[in-house]
Amino acid sequence: MSDTTGSAFDIVVLGGGSGGYAAALRGAQLGLSVALIEGDKVGGTCLHNGCIPTKALLHAAELADNARDGAHFGVQTQLTGIDMNGVNAYKDSVIGRLYKGLQGLIKSRQITVFEGYGKLVAQDTVEVNGERVTGRNVILGTGSYARSLPGLEIAGRVITSDQALKLDYVPKSAIILGGGVIGSEFASVWKSFGVDVTIIEALPHLVPNEDEALSKAFERQFRKRGINFNLGVRFSGVTQDDSGVHVSLEDGKTCDADLLLVAVGRGPRTADLGYEQQGITLDRGFVITNERLHTGVGNIYAVGDIVPGLQLAHRGFAQGIFVAEEIAGLNPQPIVESGIPRVTYSDPEVASVGLTEAKAKEVHGADAIETLEYNLGGNGKSQILATQGFIKLVRQKDGPVVGVHMIGARVGELIGEGQLIVNWEAYPEDVAALVHAHPTQNEALGEAHLALAGKPLHAHN
């Protein structure tokens, strides 16, 4: 074994996904010497197997729906088919451009990249390809993998999002195990591509982490789109043969399809990486840190999906930046988890930030909370887009807005304003005083706050 790196780096980052590469880029920007160790491709899950490819598929799906629905707008279009090779070529070209850009950025910041799977062998050292890479600080960002259920083997027609993103054909039918963000996004894409889709969700609702009002509206719209779902029921087993998959549920029902997509969550990639041997505390595989993302061991920090909480790329970015700044002595503000926006990019989209009504009541007391729903029916741009949905605001009585929850086409693009409102602890009157452009969907946020401030314009008192 050799130590080819000579002196120690200021930071050694293990894993080049959203969390890891953000830490590396920010560290280098702050003048620190950085080693980035990546076993596969920098960019990680989000760029190669997550956010970007799914959103490309969802965009293609939207085009398919537009082609199908042209007549509604007086445009004579027709959907004649989905060419998955073409869809994949488009998707891969988006990934390719972003990947190239990221590699260029990493190079230009003079980050030393080690290609290979690393292992923590001392509190300040990662071993990769037989080399020992030492750092005054170590940042763990090894990410997550698609989980399955005990006894449910991923093989053949039983797939996870990893295989689903690479399908070179459109299945006739699919069963999706899990109605969370990933399951719902695939359900949406496949339905738009003409697949007969059935979701199985053990919890009482689809997108079960959202405010219940949003989950219910989401279910109504999915039902209207002809997406089938079974709620509050557990999967009990699957067999597969040449004709397809045969899934049985605990309530005795069975369903058959071409494919079973397992979307039951993502587990932390922390096994056999030397973390526990170096004294790091793991809880069900997740790395436990304090609010400054320090593991309590040496100068070791953790970022991204291996840290318990929302498994989102922008949380990883924020955590990576935070840790780099912490190491550089900038004493950054800890990240407030509830201030992180969450978007499900299906049709309809769901976007939220802050506390749900139920959570706000738990935190502040049921009597201290007021809510308001503003229907997109009163919003000109939403009518033009022929979308349905609403904005639900949650506020402390006589206090700031603590939650913004939205459903409808393109509401993901509105969450930027929502997050400013919640994180800057704005009062409805503060937002009501700001002029929103007409006709935009954004205007619906302005109108909702006007209504909450007691002076609705395009809504009833």
Ligand SMILES: Cc1cc2nc3c(=O)[nH]c(=O)nc-3n(C[C@H](O)[C@H](O)[C@H](O)COP(=O)(O)OP(=O)(O)OC[C@H]3O[C@@H](n4cnc5c(N)ncnc54)[C@H](O)[C@@H]3O)c2cc1C
């Ligand atoms: C289908 C899907 C859709 C998603 N859509 C969205 C979305 O729209 N928006 C959003 O915010 N989030 C989305 N996510 C979640 C997002 O991808 C993750 O939250 C994010 O990638 C986490 O970043 P990370 O840095 O923690 O880990 P990862 O991105 O998983 O990166 C970890 C990296 O570490 C590398 N690695 C692991 N072990 C080692 C080792 N021992 N040595 C060297 N390298 C190693 C891996 O190869 C990988 O590149 C989606 C996820 C999936 C699966």
